[in-house]
Amino acid sequence: MTDRAVAADSERRAELAGRLAQVRTRIAEACAAAGRDRGEVTMVAVTKTYPAGDVLALAGLGVTEMGENRDQEAAGKAAAVAAAGADVRWHFVGQLQRNKCRSVVGYADVVHSVDGVRLAEALARAAERRRERPLEVLVQVSIDGDPARGGAFASDGADDDRALPAVAARVAAAGSLRLAGLMAVAPLGWEPERAFERLAGIAARLRAEHPGATALSAGMSGDLEAAITYGATHVRIGSALLGMRPTLG
Incomplete structure (x- = not known):
């Protein structure tokens, strides 16, 4: 590695360390x-x-x-990180397609985005080849019930494949999966407090049926405080930690 590359690596690490300290402070203050x-x-x-x-x-x-959130990027990155000897846990947080399940279970420890019965079934079949503990699954729930966006529907009258009780029950019944809880994104145009308060109610109803489903993945760089106020156990932080994202090709 050239001196210039070493300097660039050192500068990037220092940038990440500074951003990480800021995010950790925000989380600590929100918890307090x-x-x-x-x-x-x-x-x-x-x-x-x-x-x-x-x-x-x-x-x-x-x-x-x-x-x-993209298998085609994540699979290679996870392999490279493992080859370098780093011990990390991978969370797949993007929209998951059934034909990607076999690849995702090869590296992911947690999947945050199961929102359909058929998807849960495909993931369960793929996860059967894992020799270690069951794959942790969070059911993605739609806070506003918009069918054009991802997420299982918590409201009555939802279609069978995307009804939250049915999706959660299918995950819970699979020996290769473990129902860990819920994930959601605040809908565009909603105040985060309103969104996460509604999510907290949905999560409470899920725990009444599945007491072990205690994880709640909610909140990102711009709204982590509101999410923590309403019970988030996991916050997904991108830009506040890593900076503005480069454009994907």
Whole structure:
């Protein structure tokens, strides 16, 4: 590695360290304001579009939970990070297609985006080849019930494939999967507080049926405080940690 490359790596690591300190402070302050223990909230660093080198730098700074949303990028990156010897957990947080399930279960420890019964079935079949513990699954729920966007429907009258009770039950019944909880994104145009308050109610109803489904993945760089106020256990942080994303080709 040239001196210039070493300097660039050092500069990037310093940038990431500064951003990480700021995000950790925000999370700690949000937990304090909500009367919650800081240990209740896990930060997932969403590293999509960023190189394996950034993942390795974050791992060196103590970040162990990494998020990706495109299998074609994530699979190679996970392999490169593993080859470098870093011990991280991968969260698949993007829209998941049934034909990508076999690839995703090869590296992901947690999948945040199951929103249909057929998708749950495909993921369960793919995960049967895992020799270790079951794949953790969060059911993605639609807060506003818009069928044009991803997410299972919590409201009555939802179609069978995307009805939240049916999706959760299918995940819970699969021996190769473990129903961990819910994931959601605040809808465009909604105040985060309104969105996450509604999500908290949906999560409480799910836990009544599935007491072990305690994880709640909600909140990103711009709204993590509101999410923590309403019970988020995982916040998915991208731009606040890694900077503005490069354009994908």
